[in-house]
Amino acid sequence: MTAWRIGTTEIHKVLEAEVTVTLAEVLRTDDTALLKRYAWPAPDFSRADGTFVLSVHGLVVDTGARRILVDTCVGNARPSVPFLRMLDSTWLEDLADLGYPPESIDTVVCTHLHFDHIGWNTRLVDGNWVPTFPRARHLVTRVEWDHWAHDADTDLHDTMQPLIDAGLVDFVGSDHRVCDGVRLEAAAGHTPGQVAVVVESGGERAVITGDLVHHPVQFTEPDVAGLADTDTTQAAATRRAFVDRYADTGTLVIGTHFPAPTAGLLRRGGDGGVRFVVDGGR
Template identity: 65%
Template sequence: MSSVNILRSLADVEGGRMATWRIGTTIRTVLEWDHWAGEADVDLRDTMQPLIDRGLVDFVATDHHVCDGVRLEAAPGHAPGQVAVAVESGTGSAVITGDLVQHPVRFIEPDVAGLAGTGTLVTGTHFPAPTAGLLRRGGDGAVRFVADGLR
């Protein structure tokens, strides 16, 4: 592994352990960093500053191309600049939602319901188990998160 994408920049999420990671570069969106660093979040700045000083943080746009088959997509939620991670390989695709969706019931919202029927594997970072599934539209038009048979 050569990089880690932080989907949400909060010291309570990172727990002050980021500076001890020795896995490569940390990717952050400029918009989110500017938002949280400007909020006088001393814990976050203290956590990240050693990595920034060592040149281990890449500040990127919300549409950043990480590598072949992996890209960031804007996913407004808790903060400006928050992203989801889109992964594509051959005919398969997946999206890691980050904080875009807190629970599968939220798939009724049009901005995420567009994935229904596409075969894209959806992985929710806040979902109760099982955390990965597909979005399917029922006969009533409602979008449902379906994880059956994916384990």
């Protein structure tokens, strides 16, 4: 597990799984040399054979007053997910061992509603899907919900409907303030209502990316789209705006799908290009 401190706020990564993927399995490009052109992420984010590791993890943001879980991974016993189906992981136990049992979580932020970000919203108990975090308010942007709830190809019955039935979901704006020092920031493109999560404390700042990027090279080449981006033009514009907002500001960027060390800083070089410089913790 990896942790960072932003002022007095702690952020903990809780890993569910890692998958080695090829470029074409995640990004819309046939440029097989793309990752090899940029030495700066290696060896943590790119391998010599052109593959890279995709991490699936949740992030606990502990302000001292609030315990916020950002994204809940794939979950166990999911038969219909595109990959990592029928997992039997110790993710929930790992979360509890870290000091965050399910009943202690105040808020769950769903950056978006893809299956690998909402799977542990519920768990299977005696044949029924029930809320995993029964005391938490689950935040989803209204735009995101309206898009997927009416999509015939998307089934949120197991992961979201039990929460709605229990009255645990709040549909919010993409600039919603979660609590002092934690707010959402619009990051549309990968999905219509996706958000990043900004954490500020003691004059320091971190931002959790959601899926606006899957690999750090997308900060350098923002037009390289993700396969699952619903609007590639908007997604590229979001990546450019993100770089403009956070490059050379000292903001810690925590990648929702980045393997260890997971976090880094965006820095511009003399040519104006941006690179992602890893930062192992604070």
